[in-house]
Amino acid sequence: MRKQLFAVLAFLSLTVPALADTAAPAPPPRPNARGGKFPMQGGQAIYEGVCQGCHMPGAVGAVGAGAYPALASNAKLEVAGYPVGVIMNGQKAMPALGPYFSDTQIADVVNYIRTHFGNNYTDKVTAAEIKMMR
Amino acid sequence: MTDQTPAPSRRSLLSMIGVVAGSAAMYHAMTELGYAEGSTFTGPIKLSQPPPGTSVLILGAGVAGMVAALELRDAGYKVQLLEYNGRPGGRNWSLYGGDTYTELGGFSQTVGFDPGQYINPGPWRLPYHHQGILHYVNRLGVALEPFTQVNFNAYVHYTDAFGGKPKRYREVQADMHGHVAELLAKSTKQGALNKAVTKQDREILLAALKNWGALNANYEYAKGLESSNRRGYAVDPGGGLNSVPVPSEPMAMSDLLKSSLWAAIGAGCNYEMQSSIFQPKGGMGMIGKAFGKELGPLIQYNSKVIDIHQDEKGVTATYIDSRTGGEKRTATADWCVCTIPASVLSQIPMNVGDPMKAAINQLPYQAALKVGLQMKRRFWEQDDKIYGGHTYTNQPNSIIGYPMWDYFSKGKGVLLGAYVFGEPAFVAAAKPPEERIRDAVEYGSKIHPQYKREFECGVAVAWHRVPFTLGCAGAWTDAGRAEHYDNLCALDGRIILAGEHASRIPAWQEGAVTSALDAITRLHKRVMSA
Numbered sequence: 001m002r003k004q005l006f007a008v009l010a011f012l013s014l015t016v017p018a019l020a021d022t023a024a025p026a027p028p029p030r031p032n033a034r035g036g037k038f039p040m041q042g043g044q045a046i047y048e049g050v051c052q053g054c055h056m057p058g059a060v061g062a063v064g065a066g067a068y069p070a071l072a073s074n075a076k077l078e079v080a081g082y083p084v085g086v087i088m089n090g091q092k093a094m095p096a097l098g099p100y101f102s103d104t105q106i107a108d109v110v111n112y113i114r115t116h117f118g119n120n121y122t123d124k125v126t127a128a129e130i131k132m133m134r
Numbered sequence: 135m136t137d138q139t140p141a142p143s144r145r146s147l148l149s150m151i152g153v154v155a156g157s158a159a160m161y162h163a164m165t166e167l168g169y170a171e172g173s174t175f176t177g178p179i180k181l182s183q184p185p186p187g188t189s190v191l192i193l194g195a196g197v198a199g200m201v202a203a204l205e206l207r208d209a210g211y212k213v214q215l216l217e218y219n220g221r222p223g224g225r226n227w228s229l230y231g232g233d234t235y236t237e238l239g240g241f242s243q244t245v246g247f248d249p250g251q252y253i254n255p256g257p258w259r260l261p262y263h264h265q266g267i268l269h270y271v272n273r274l275g276v277a278l279e280p281f282t283q284v285n286f287n288a289y290v291h292y293t294d295a296f297g298g299k300p301k302r303y304r305e306v307q308a309d310m311h312g313h314v315a316e317l318l319a320k321s322t323k324q325g326a327l328n329k330a331v332t333k334q335d336r337e338i339l340l341a342a343l344k345n346w347g348a349l350n351a352n353y354e355y356a357k358g359l360e361s362s363n364r365r366g367y368a369v370d371p372g373g374g375l376n377s378v379p380v381p382s383e384p385m386a387m388s389d390l391l392k393s394s395l396w397a398a399i400g401a402g403c404n405y406e407m408q409s410s411i412f413q414p415k416g417g418m419g420m421i422g423k424a425f426g427k428e429l430g431p432l433i434q435y436n437s438k439v440i441d442i443h444q445d446e447k448g449v450t451a452t453y454i455d456s457r458t459g460g461e462k463r464t465a466t467a468d469w470c471v472c473t474i475p476a477s478v479l480s481q482i483p484m485n486v487g488d489p490m491k492a493a494i495n496q497l498p499y500q501a502a503l504k505v506g507l508q509m510k511r512r513f514w515e516q517d518d519k520i521y522g523g524h525t526y527t528n529q530p531n532s533i534i535g536y537p538m539w540d541y542f543s544k545g546k547g548v549l550l551g552a553y554v555f556g557e558p559a560f561v562a563a564a565k566p567p568e569e570r571i572r573d574a575v576e577y578g579s580k581i582h583p584q585y586k587r588e589f590e591c592g593v594a595v596a597w598h599r600v601p602f603t604l605g606c607a608g609a610w611t612d613a614g615r616a617e618h619y620d621n622l623c624a625l626d627g628r629i630i631l632a633g634e635h636a637s638r639i640p641a642w643q644e645g646a647v648t649s650a651l652d653a654i655t656r657l658h659k660r661v662m663s664a
Contacts, residue, residue: 036557053501053563054238054598062238064601065218065438065456066478093477093604095498100557 038100043112059117072117080125083110103130173644175266179651181209181658194473195433196224198633198646200425202471202654216437218456218602223422225256237599243567246591251548253506254418255595257643262410266647274424281411281538284402285523291581292528295393300581307399308364312355313387315347357383398526442484444628473633477604486626493622496614499605501559502597505574507551513584530558531577563596570594608635630657
């Protein structure tokens with residue numbers, strides 16, 4: 001019996017990679033009711049609905065074992081391409097958020113942070129420009 | 135599948151598979167017998183005695199750091215650990231009533247749970263094949279109890295399926311398997327599979343499909359005792375008079391396919407979700423506590439590392455008090471095992487080579503959320519007959535986890551009200567903790583209306599706001615691994631990294647253990663060759 005069992009096991013071992021593949025849950029067609037994209041629209045709603053998770057209300061940043069930089073009065077925002085690149089591609093602890101946002105959402109939130117929290121960079125970035133940077 | 139195998143033996147093998155009822159059971163048996171690979175853990179590590187006085191500085195007293203410390207100490211190294219938190223364990227952590235947790239931004243929560251209640255904000259499962267962490271659990275005398283991943287009587291719920299009414303997991307699985315088996319049986323009988331299956335095997339396949347899908351004598355998945363034996367009855371059989379079972383009505387295949395509920399039934403098939411799974415009695419944090427007790431004064435708590443410098447003589451870490459700041463202090467050793475998460479380490483000046491630096495800098499940490507909800511009574515047990523396991527939903531809370539201890543207790547219970555990655559986890563982190571808790575109660579009440587009346591208090595941990603990690607686990611991409619993983623793990627001068635981020639079992643404690651053992655093995659080899 002033991003010998004037979006091992007024969008079965010040996011046979012199954014040939015088929016197991018396929019079994020394991022099919023057993024892994026395929027991405028469900030609707031991973032959650034919102035489809036995996038941030039639902040908010042408009043710069044302020046996006047900042048308060050997503051960005052302040054790390055950069056904090058008021059964009060003051062936070063310090064623990066590591067830090068989240070303040071976006072308030074931040075000279076690195078002078079050139080719009082910098083925050084656009086960081087949002088889309090990530091940087092160090094900052095994850096790449098490009099896939100979660102539409103072009104318009106990225107443009108809106110970049111325009112928002114560059115004109116709020118003590119920042120006054122009034123040149124706008126457009127959704128069309130974001131699309132080209134993807 | 136080829137015809138190269140001699141027909142008789144193949145036939146007998148297939149028959150036996152039929153006898154033991156399905157591939158899932160066989161795959162499980164295979165892993166039990168060691169046919170499928172576990173982690174790289176092969177048994178307790180044995181390091182030879184190093185030159186007297188050789189010292190190692192370990193940064194971080196999480197699972198990886200404490201495994202490294204324990205083994206290096208036992209081998210004869212002089213060991214010192216620096217830990218940011220005021221407790222051992224790192225992400226191995228449980229929150230109990232009376233605990234206060236302050237996240238980044240200063241949002242503070244005092245846990246209102248009753249004695250004996252807790253949640254594990256971080257890891258919560260110990261799969262049977264994670265033999266590395268299980269080795270230390272046993273060595274440290276931490277008591278385990280079973281953890282249930284799949285509960286066939288828990289729910290699967292999609293807001294827009296079946297009018298938002300949840301289905302039982304067993305109904306979804308039985309109906310999905312049953313309908314697929316019936317379709318395949320039809321195709322087999324109509325000859326559609328003649329090219330793929332030999333004539334001899336067709337009969338066996340039909341028998342196997344009948345067995346697997348609970349088909350009736352006509353190879354149909356239909357309302358009847360066969361299907362109800364899987365999906366449950368409208369009225370269960372019983373004893374004495376009036377005990378005849380009444381079969382239940384399966385969902386129509388088209389309704390089930392459109393519902394997407396089938397997406398949830400693979401959950402327990404994943405290698406890491408298969409039985410048996412364990413949890414420490416009293417919370418996952420018991421492991422960290424036991425390590426901390428074992429290492430005692432070797433760990434210096436509340437130490438925030440702000441600089442790591444190596445030269446030809448040794449490694450020096452500069453640190454300050456993580457609560458009060460204050461004066462800079464230094465710790466020096468011949469070698470360094472650094473388990474600080476990459477999200478934090480990328481911000482600490484450290485003179486390593488460009489390859490390791492690039493590897494650290496490209497690794498962000500995942501968003502994740504867990505919410506614990508204390509309920510006045512265990513209505514999921516008393517009203518819904520759900521004892522442990524999980525309900526799956528497409529709402530932004532994703533999961534409801536039922537407590538896997540104190541079954542049938544007349545007292546309170548703590549539900550895992552949300553366990554979420556990705557988009558909804560980012561969104562939750564941006565909200566104050568009390569709003570995350572309110573959301574979890576709202577979502578849960580769509581499945582268990584009892585929530586609203588029975589909810590008492592909660593705690594919500596959004597991992598991007600966790601001060602000591604800035605995220606839950608290293609978010610590797612395939613491209614990132616291909617380019618940087620080896621460089622992250624390589625010994626750089628006198629510094630070597632370890633942790634779940636330096637493993638191929640990301641976010642699991644087994645990754646931390648096997649990474650630490652691999653790192654100290656290579657470090658020791660380097661020491662002995664000096």
